[in-house]
Amino acid sequence: MQELSAKWIELFGSNSDVSSHSVAGIIIRLLAFFFDLVYQLSEKVYYSQYLNTASGVSLDRIAANFGVNRNSATxxxxxxxxxxxxxxxxxxxxxxxxxxxxxxxxxxxxxxxxxxxxxxxxxxxxxxxxxxxxxxxxxxxxxxxxxxxxxxNSEPAQGGADDETDAELARRVRLANDTKPSSPVNGVISAVMKVPGVKNVQVILNNTMEPDEYNNPAKSIHVYIDGGEESKISTALFESVAAGILMVGSKETYLTDLSGNPNNHVAFDFAEQQIIYVNVKLSVNTDFELDGLEQVEKAIAEYLDTVKMGGIVRYSYLYKYIYDNVKGIVVADVKIGDEVNNLSMADVHLKQFATAKSTNESMVITKDGI
Incomplete structure (x- = not known):
């Protein structure tokens, strides 16, 4: 608007009235409004060509260039x-x-x-x-x-997944760019990560002639997976693990190859879900929305989804997710732990083959003592 006002004065004289209530000022502000929309669109178009900044349909098109499609809800x-x-x-x-x-x-x-x-x-x-x-x-x-x-149901339900978010799709595109389906280890991870609902994969490869520290037999591969449907995971493993390698795990099945042989053994394990208990006390102002507590729960769950299997839940990271995603928070006091009666301002180390999990019961969020 300042540039338009300066140009108006340059063209029509220094005595031109470009204040907000003048005819010239109103025209300038109207033009500035629409120019701003054009600039915003130009910025979106520019950033839509990069994986780190693209979103929505633009990200879908970038992903398609790598042979990756967004997973729909299942x-x-x-x-x-x-x-x-x-x-x-x-x-x-x-x-x-x-x-x-x-x-x-x-x-x-x-x-x-x-x-x-x-x-x-x-x-x-x-x-x-x-x-x-x-x-x-x-x-x-x-x-x-x-x-x-x-x-x-003697076993948990499995295979349900939400529509893949932009962040999840971008992560799979990076993985697809770094590793091509081959065997093992990166190729196995790449193949399994394409299964809808899969969030984390960890592969333990024992190349020795002796059982390893996890008691996996010699010349074997043990895959731990977070999320996804068992039958689709088995198919992905069957198509990515080389012949002659023993697959280990409690989830076992036999698949038929192209020659008609039905005795191809496939095995893996689902990751253990380690419950993380979170206690958040909030001091808020008038900008805090009616569903603010639910927004905090969602922000915490989003962070826990980013923690890799066997990784570390950083309690300090929760502050960023809470402050960045929820309006009206003045102060947040966060404590976490893997036991309900042992919460503190300290990181939580997940078990080797476990992923972080939260439930409505494991999160206690209050505001101003309420």
Whole structure:
């Protein structure tokens, strides 16, 4: 606006009135408003060509140049164990839920055996990572029948994922640029990271003829993975680990190769989820929004998602995430720990094959003593 005002005076004389209430001043400010929009657009166009600054569709196009596509949200899958009247058929499409009303739909009919038990696979009715619920939580019938005595999931639900964020996509693009699918170790990481929902991968390769410090057998590879669907992970490992290398882990399956051989052994382990307890006391001002406490929870969860498997949860980093993402905070007092009764202003070292996890119960956030 100053440049436009100076140019106006240069063209029409030093006596020109360019104040905000003059005709010239109004025209200048109107032009400045639209020029500002053009400059903002130009800046966005300029930064959209770089991986570190691109966002949205622009980032999708950069990722496509590396053969990487943004992962869409996916449904969680869970195996349900039924107990009930022998011979009873649990109809396909039956609904079951957790105590907090996360609903799952049975994929196909299940016939209870002579002992009155059997298992079936159910799918979350909605997309998202929130449906990756722990074991023994899908225990309620939506439409109750007396022929089903009980239902539960002996294993956690898996495979649910939210739409991939810009930060997550950019991270995968960098990884794809650094490592190409080959075998092992970087190629295995690259291949598994392409599976929707996978956040972290750690590979333990034992090249010796003796068991290693983790008791992995000789000439073996043990892959630990955070997130993702078991069947898709197994396929990624099968396609990236070279023949002749023994895969180790509690999640085992056998896949068929192109020659028709169905005896190709694939194994891995999901990472342990280490609960991080967080206590935050806030002093706020009038800029603090009504959902400010939820914003703080989200900021904490976003930081924990960035901590690598076996890494260190830096308590000081939480201050940056809280102050940068939540308005109206004057002072934040943060304490963390891996035990609910042992919180302090100190970093938390994760276990070797564990990732940081938070829950509604593990985070206590208060403002001004409330």
């Amino acid at each position: 449904r969680a899958i869970v195996d349900l164990l039924f107990t009930g009247t022998p011979g009873y058929v649990v109809p396909s499409g039956s609904l079951f839920k957790t105590s907090d009303d996360k609903v799952y739909q049975l994929g196909s009919s299940v016939i209870l055996d002579t002992k009155g038990t059997n298992t079936g696979t159910a799918y979350a009715v909605e997309l998202g990572v929130d449906y990756n619920v722990p074991a023994n939580t899908v225990i309620n019938q939506v439409e109750v029948t007396t022929d089903i005595f009980s239902v539960t």
